[in-house]
Amino acid sequence: MTAAASLIACDWGTTNLRAWALDDAGRILTARVFPFGVGRLKAGEAPRRFREDVLPALGGARTPALLCGMIGSTLGWTAAPYVELPAGLDDLAAQLATVDDTDGLVRIVPGVCAPGFNGQGDVMRGEETQLFGWLAGAPDRAVGRRLVCHPGTHAKWMQVEDGRLTGFVTAMTGELFALLRQHGVLRTSTPPDDPVAFDEGVAAAGRGDALAARLFTARSRVVGLGRPAATTASYLSGLLVGADVAATPRLLGETSGATVALLGDPRLCGLYARALELQGVDSEIFDGEAAAVAGLSALHRARSLR
Amino acid sequence: MTAAASLIACDWGTTNLRAWALDDAGRILTARVFPFGVGRLKAGEAPRRFREDVLPALGGARTPALLCGMIGSTLGWTAAPYVELPAGLDDLAAQLATVDDTDGLVRIVPGVCAPGFNGQGDVMRGEETQLFGWLAGAPDRAVGRRLVCHPGTHAKWMQVEDGRLTGFVTAMTGELFALLRQHGVLRTSTPPDDPVAFDEGVAAAGRGDALAARLFTARSRVVGLGRPAATTASYLSGLLVGADVAATPRLLGETSGATVALLGDPRLCGLYARALELQGVDSEIFDGEAAAVAGLSALHRARSLR
Structure with a gap:
């Protein structure tokens, strides 16, 4: 079914592995989600999972693969380096890490490090x-200054200047929400749907x-x-996103x-868009998965052209 | 052993019950800590624990008792009301809740509610x-404006004007520290002693x-x-207290x-004093237990004089 695949593109994060078989033009032939995120892998398990689960489902043994996400951390398959700021697509493409024992067929996208605020x-x-996939999606995005937010467990706020990532900061917003919802005095089993x-x-x-003081109002408004x-849960979600x-x-x-360009899970981006709206800031929502596919495809092309 | 006790004073919180037998002058005859805080009591268990454990250890069946803390919440023994701001010692003394079926011998100090910031x-x-116990400790404390902080799971910052509580705000600082230390990406078993x-x-x-962004630096400084x-753990403690x-x-x-007057656990007050010092603010530390005893004793006297 995947004879035409020219690239296996993987966003291999902490929770899941999202994998796509792409043709020469970067079109999706097959899309799969596997439950073995990096946080669930035993040491050394990544290559076996890739060989036994991903390859048969998405390509042949000789299909090149490009992986991004936590699979490039020390907990993943092979530690890929961090590229420094300012970083463009070409910097990332120049520093793809090649995974040992894969005949050079499996590469991992480097991370990015910053001095921090x-x-x-x-x-x-x-x-x-995802950012570079989004930038590749329309030429005007790579012109001038942009503020891009990727909401999530560890939300990333990214500054882009003329198509290069020039600064970013991480906020543990989603993690705080999960911790407060599951443990402690504000814990609740009711979903945040109000x-x-x-x-x-x-x-x-x-x-x-x-x-820390504003969070206590989630309790005192009830008591x-x-x-x-x-x-x-909804109040807490609004407070943390706000x-x-x-x-x-x-x-x-x-x-x-x-x-603000919101890039990621559309539901979560919707919450950020609402909070921004209430604070008088406009935003646009872009799908993170499509951006990941576009980014991996663009990096693969850039690598091939070098 | 407690024939001379004229009051059983109890600070019955979520985790522990601290109880003291006091003589006529408010001096401590006996001090005990019991592990059955309100958070560990089954519904209806408080009266039995008081009768079977506290009374025999600290006084006779006819010794009056005054209780403060979460024992006055709906999860405790009897729900005591909330006094509104501004609140003085006399307001609290006037609204002590009498516990049913105790011949009027057991009373509970009301809580205080505020509109919130x-x-x-x-x-x-x-x-x-504890605040009114501290205020009773020296006449100058009840003159002018004071800022008092009680650090803890839910830290209280209290404004005092001429001896009356005029405003306060709660910060979930200690709870956030506990959640982050025990769960999630920053969890650590190393004690915060650096x-x-x-x-x-x-x-x-x-x-x-x-x-949420500053917290992530606890991770990125390591990675x-x-x-x-x-x-x-130490960095996280400093960040949250700071x-x-x-x-x-x-x-x-x-x-x-x-x-700032720091009132409470001396070790925790020491951390707050250090953070205040680094931010150029002076503070003084006062022991919270001694203040609780003084406060219960002062409320008992004020009640008797009514």
Whole structure:
């Protein structure tokens, strides 16, 4: 079924592996999701999983493969380097890591490292590939300054200048939400599906300062004001997303309120778009999976042209 | 052994019950700690524990008792009301809740509620008793404006004007530390005992904005800069305490940098004192247990005089 595949493109993250067989033009022939994210792999398990599960499903033994995401970390298959800022597609393509014992057929996209807003450093793996896929999607995106946000467990706010990544900062917004929802005094099994409570949470986020105090209002509004405990998850979601949106861009010196490109899971991007709207900032939503495919395809082409 | 006890004073919190037998002058005759905090009690268990464990250890069947803390919540023994702001010792003494079926011998100190810095409400139970105990400890404390911080799982920042509590805000600082230390990508079993990493964390807290992003530096300084993972807990502690100290008082309109009275666990108060010092703010540390005893004793006297 995959005789025509010219590239196996993989976004191999902590939770899942998303894999696509692409033809010469970068069109998707086959798309698969495998449950063995890097966080679930035993040491040394990646090559076997790739050989026994991914290759048969998506290509032949001689199909080249390009992988991005946490598979390039020390917990993954082969540690791929970090590219420094400012970073363009060509920098990444020049530093693809070749995986041993694969006849040069399997390569991993490097991560990107930054000095960080306060000198403590910052790192990403995977989002850079989506970013360059998004940039490749329309010529005007690579002109001038752009602020791109990839929401998630570790949200990435990325500054782009004329098509190159020039700065970024990571916010543990999704992780804080998961921790607070599952453990401690705010834990709740009710899903975050109340848009009114979400908006209240965004309002409670203020300018994104004093988060530990603002979080306690998720409790006191129930205990003191009698709001339904079933709305806690939505309020908490709004508060954390609102605080992220209000405060994190400022760490990058972004205070203009210019349109934000939201890149990633469309549902999550929708929450960020709503929080930005409530704070008077425009945004546009772009699908992260499509951007990952486009990025891997563009990197493969750039590598081939070198 | 407790024939001379004129009051059984209890600070019955979520984790433990601290109980003291006091004589007529408020001096401690006996001090005990019991492991059955409100968080560990089954429904209806409080009266039996009090009758079978506390009374025999600290007083006779006819000794009056005054309880403060979460024992007055709906999860405790009897729900005691919340007193509104501004609140003085006399307001609390006037609204002690009498526990049914105790011949009027067992009373519970009310909590205090506030509109909250953003109208979402705020509540406390237990810290108010320590506050009024501290205020009773020296006449000058009840003159003018004071900023008092009670660090902990849910840290309380309290504004006092001429001896009355006029505002407060709760920050989930200790709870965030516990959640991040036990779960998620920053989890660590190393104790937070590195003062250098603590100071680095305080510096990384900045002005207490963008906490979700600042927290990620606890990871990237290890992954990107190669700092020892064993220092993560200390760095995290410094970051969270630093963010609390830098940002929470501003929610109360406190921007003067006036001396902070730290009231509570001396070790925890020491961390807050260090973070305040690094941010150029003076503080003084006062023992919370002694303040609880003094507060319960003062409330009992005020009640008797009514």
